[in-house]
Amino acid sequence: MNLDRRIYAAIGVTAVLTVAITALLINIFEHKQEARQTWFRVVEITDDTDDPAVWGKNFPLQYDAYRRTVDMVRTRYGGSEALPRNPTQADPRDRVSQEKIEEDPRLKKMWAGHPFAADFREERGHAYMLIDQSYTKRVRDFKQPGACLNCHASTYVFMKTLGNGDIFAGFEKMNAIPYAEATQHVKHPVSCIDCHDPKTMALRITRPAFLEGIRAWKASQGIQNYDPNTMATAQEMRSFVCGQCHVEYYFQGEKKRLVFPWHKGLKVDDAYAYYQETGHKDWSHALTGAPALKAQHPEFEMWSQGIHARSGVACADCHMPYKREGGMKISDHHVRSPLLNINRACQGCHRFPEEEIKARVEQIQERFVGARNIAMDALMDLIDEAERARRAGASDAQLKPAWEAQRKAQFFIDYVEAENSTGFHAPGEALRVLTVALDEIRKGQISLRELERGATKRASSAPRAAAPAAD
Numbered sequence: 476m477n478l479d480r481r482i483y484a485a486i487g488v489t490a491v492l493t494v495a496i497t498a499l500l501i502n503i504f505e506h507k508q509e510a511r512q513t514w515f516r517v518v519e520i521t522d523d524t525d526d527p528a529v530w531g532k533n534f535p536l537q538y539d540a541y542r543r544t545v546d547m548v549r550t551r552y553g554g555s556e557a558l559p560r561n562p563t564q565a566d567p568r569d570r571v572s573q574e575k576i577e578e579d580p581r582l583k584k585m586w587a588g589h590p591f592a593a594d595f596r597e598e599r600g601h602a603y604m605l606i607d608q609s610y611t612k613r614v615r616d617f618k619q620p621g622a623c624l625n626c627h628a629s630t631y632v633f634m635k636t637l638g639n640g641d642i643f644a645g646f647e648k649m650n651a652i653p654y655a656e657a658t659q660h661v662k663h664p665v666s667c668i669d670c671h672d673p674k675t676m677a678l679r680i681t682r683p684a685f686l687e688g689i690r691a692w693k694a695s696q697g698i699q700n701y702d703p704n705t706m707a708t709a710q711e712m713r714s715f716v717c718g719q720c721h722v723e724y725y726f727q728g729e730k731k732r733l734v735f736p737w738h739k740g741l742k743v744d745d746a747y748a749y750y751q752e753t754g755h756k757d758w759s760h761a762l763t764g765a766p767a768l769k770a771q772h773p774e775f776e777m778w779s780q781g782i783h784a785r786s787g788v789a790c791a792d793c794h795m796p797y798k799r800e801g802g803m804k805i806s807d808h809h810v811r812s813p814l815l816n817i818n819r820a821c822q823g824c825h826r827f828p829e830e831e832i833k834a835r836v837e838q839i840q841e842r843f844v845g846a847r848n849i850a851m852d853a854l855m856d857l858i859d860e861a862e863r864a865r866r867a868g869a870s871d872a873q874l875k876p877a878w879e880a881q882r883k884a885q886f887f888i889d890y891v892e893a894e895n896s897t898g899f900h901a902p903g904e905a906l907r908v909l910t911v912a913l914d915e916i917r918k919g920q921i922s923l924r925e926l927e928r929g930a931t932k933r934a935s936s937a938p939r940a941a942a943p944a945a946d
């Protein structure tokens with residue numbers, strides 16, 4: 476009897492334990508499943524499937540969010556405003572975002588003689604990247620190369636085809652083809668295949684310009700033959716995929732090779748030193764003649780100077796935060812301003828109320844805009860003074876110090892202006908860059924005043940040897 480009772484008790488305990496262990500195992504299994512994210516292969520996807528709708532059959536949640544990048548919502552300084560327009564044959568878009576050169580005409584003077592002075596709109600969602608590029612005046616009224624497509628379309632399959640399987644060979648060909656011709660061969664904005672390996676769904680880098688740029692940068696730090704596709708951590712890849720496009724760039728030489736100027740480092744000073752060494756100029760400034768540089772969207776570079784990068788926080792953490800849908804944890808493929816999504820984008824790490832987080836961001840942005848406006852006004856003064864000196868007959872040699880000041884100041888201001896977070900990605904760095912620009916402007920103005928003093932002195936001592944008349 477005693478024995479029986481003990482046996483029954485033992486059986487009872489075992490049963491309870493079994494249930495508990497089974498429950499635990501199920502729980503672990505479910506979490507693993509959730510983490511791994513089971514998917515059903517409804518259709519076959521290959522390394523040539525660039526149509527996102529096909530991928531969408533296997534991954535409907537990611538695809539639905541991806542398609543929502545058509546949404547246009549304004550934040551205080553970011554997002555985009557949906558302006559309705561009458562579609563025409565020349566430009567079939569029925570809505571566009573606001574024109575930044577009309578909002579701030581100083582930009583036109585900064586870019587005088589460059590296509591950006593003709594058209595520069597606020598950027599909007601990924602869904603628009605191909606159509607906005609095709610119909611900007613910068614493409615319609617100016618000759619552009621296929622190199623423009625690198626960041627505005629799903630080009631992976633096109634590059635592979637052009638290069639007979641070798642994306643680097645295809646990249647070189649695509650860059651040099653005229654835009655109007657190259658664009659016939661692409662159909663989609665950035666697509667699943669540009670960021671994902673179709674077999675494993677792992678993130679991957681498909682853009683040769685990034686592979687070359689990051690290799691040059693790592694080499695400058697003593698790391699040879701760096702390849703992010705085999706050497707980067709999973710967390711680094713969550714920023715690198717964005718760094719394929721959200722970066723400063725230029726087109727090198729006759730072949731229009733797309734190059735990221737990272738050979739000396741990722742700071743604006745490093746990019747500038749690289750351009751000084753190579754002697755590159757994007758255009759001659761129409762008012763002053765200065766050999767000028769146009770900066771473009773260096774989000775990756777500026778982010779890398781900020782506290783979030785330093786703390787290991789990736790672009791995707793804020794711009795594609797995790798969300799739960801139907802019991803699954805997925806990445807939000809509706810890439811947009813995190814200020815439209817503070818709860819998931821920030822509050823996982825920052826336990827402040829939403830209003831407080833927003834206010835902190837806007838305070839950073841407001842300070843940045845104030846400093847940027849001061850620097851921009853100063854740049855306008857320098858350009859006016861240099862233009863006057865030129866009209867009064869100053870030679871290129873005499874204008875050289877002012878040109879150098881303008882070239883550098885303008886590149887630095889444009890760099891933080893073109894960076895689309897309005898100072899947020901690296902607040903201290905953004906303000907530092909503006910103070911360097913102000914210092915250059917000061918030096919440029921001093922050089923022009925010295926020139927003027929010299930000219931007045933010469934004019935008063937030998938009136939007939941005055942400077943030649945303006946053209």
Ligand code: HEC
Binds near residue numbers: 714792895
């Ligand atoms: C800590 C969060 C965070 C990280 C990390 C981050 N961003 Fe941002 N990003 C922001 C915020 C906040 C803004 C400002 C949005 C606004 O003003 O509406 C912004 C703005 C932008 C914008 C302009 C968006 C708009 O609506 O105007 C782009 C583009 C962008 N970031 C790209 C990137 C890229 C690329 C990376 C990584 C290299 C990155 N961001 C890393 C928070 C982040």
Ligand code: HEC
Binds near residue numbers: 596613625720733772
């Ligand atoms: C290295 C990648 C890259 C290359 C190359 C590139 N773009 Fe872009 N482009 C971007 C990114 C990122 C944005 C969004 C951020 C912004 O607008 O600042 C953008 C935005 C734009 C926009 C929308 C906003 C605006 O400026 O009106 C247009 C139009 C555009 N690009 C045209 C072009 C043209 C034309 C070329 C070739 C001369 C080109 N892009 C080459 C990355 C690139």
Ligand code: HEC
Binds near residue numbers: 554603718721794795
């Ligand atoms: C193939 C190039 C490419 C890649 C890769 C890319 N972007 Fe973009 N992104 C663009 C272009 C081009 C635009 C502007 C499109 C336009 O204005 O028509 C843009 C716009 C944006 C915007 C503005 C959205 C809005 O609603 O205002 C954000 C934010 C952004 N990108 C973040 C990211 C992040 C984060 C990643 C990485 C997960 C990323 N992008 C990857 C090219 C790219």
Ligand code: HEC
Binds near residue numbers: 541709808
């Ligand atoms: C600009 C780059 C980019 C594009 C384009 C893109 N993704 Fe992703 N995707 C990401 C990032 C970043 C993650 C997060 C991966 C990680 O954390 O390792 C991700 C994760 C995923 C995952 C894993 C589960 C999850 O949600 O975290 C799936 C599945 C996925 N994407 C499907 C798609 C599909 C389908 C498309 C096209 C409709 C697409 N992606 C387009 C960047 C991209």
Ligand code: HEC
Binds near residue numbers: 823
């Ligand atoms: C993955 C975690 C993570 C996410 C997501 C994140 N942050 Fe942070 N944030 C940090 C860390 C870490 C710091 C460094 C300070 C600290 O350790 O608390 C920081 C610092 C800051 C600071 C102070 C900046 C400074 O220069 O001192 C602000 C403001 C901020 N975050 C805003 C945001 C906003 C807005 C978002 C969402 C768009 C966001 N963060 C998303 C982790 C995160």
